[in-house]
Amino acid sequence: MKAGLVGIGKLGTAMMTHWHQSSIPIGIYHPVKKKAEDFVQQFQNGYYLSEQELTKLDVLILALPSMQVIPFISSLKIDVSTHFINMATALYTKEIKTSFPALNIHGVKFMGHWKDLLDHGNGLFITETTLPLNIEDLYHCLGKIKLDREDCLTEVNKLATYYAIKAAIEIEKDFSGKGISSEYVKRALTSLAPEVMRSYSEGNLGHFAMDIVKEVQAKQGGVKPN
Numbered sequence: 001m002k003a004g005l006v007g008i009g010k011l012g013t014a015m016m017t018h019w020h021q022s023s024i025p026i027g028i029y030h031p032v033k034k035k036a037e038d039f040v041q042q043f044q045n046g047y048y049l050s051e052q053e054l055t056k057l058d059v060l061i062l063a064l065p066s067m068q069v070i071p072f073i074s075s076l077k078i079d080v081s082t083h084f085i086n087m088a089t090a091l092y093t094k095e096i097k098t099s100f101p102a103l104n105i106h107g108v109k110f111m112g113h114w115k116d117l118l119d120h121g122n123g124l125f126i127t128e129t130t131l132p133l134n135i136e137d138l139y140h141c142l143g144k145i146k147l148d149r150e151d152c153l154t155e156v157n158k159l160a161t162y163y164a165i166k167a168a169i170e171i172e173k174d175f176s177g178k179g180i181s182s183e184y185v186k187r188a189l190t191s192l193a194p195e196v197m198r199s200y201s202e203g204n205l206g207h208f209a210m211d212i213v214k215e216v217q218a219k220q221g222g223v224k225p226n
Helices: 010-021 033-040 052-056 066-074 093-099 114-120 133-140 150-177 182-202 207-221
Strands: 003-006 026-029 046-048 059-062 083-086 104-107 109-111 123-127 143-147
Touching (some): 010 026, 026 033, 033 046, 059 133, 066 093, 123 150, 182 207
Parallel strands (some): 003 059, 026 046, 059 083, 083 104, 123 143
Antiparallel strands (some): 109 123
16 A cells, blocks of 8 residues: 655654554655755655655545644545545634535544653544545554544544643743742642552552542542642
8 A cells, every 4th residue: 555644744743653663654745845845854664755656546644723724635546446534623624524525524533732742652543434444454553543523633632632722821820939049930830740540540640649649639529639
């Protein structure tokens, strides 16, 4: 299967890193040829795709911002047998299908943060329809695929972002009120808090953190901690 990637930003880089580790060949297209060539040099599994070569792909993964997806597809002269993968969180796949009813278009949305995918792999991808097996294989080395509604992804991302920003603002405010150095604030936001959340979700907090969990739970429940 010939697979191509359009979109060499943060998410595209994270995915390409794991495809590289699994030796899965991926063609790279960018309208600025030099940018595609520079990107490909980082990955032995990558190779440059010209605009003409896009018409010979079995699958084309679109890791593009939502406002660029439909204009990009419109600009192509492409075979209707090519499968397009829409990864834009804010663009529902049904909207693309309405614009291009003759094309094979699938939505595969990443739930999470690109840096987490880059560093740890084991991503979670949401799709509304069962994917062809050869396309599923491309995502196995990136993580897990789950069948669910695309709007569920939007809701989860919005809630998680809201509470993450709320926590960050509260950390800044409380540290500032206590006269704690801005260097420590940055460390708390970029390292300490994210890793505590990761450990909490994985169930491997240390004794110190577990005592704080009990304290927070007691305050929320109105019960004094043991």
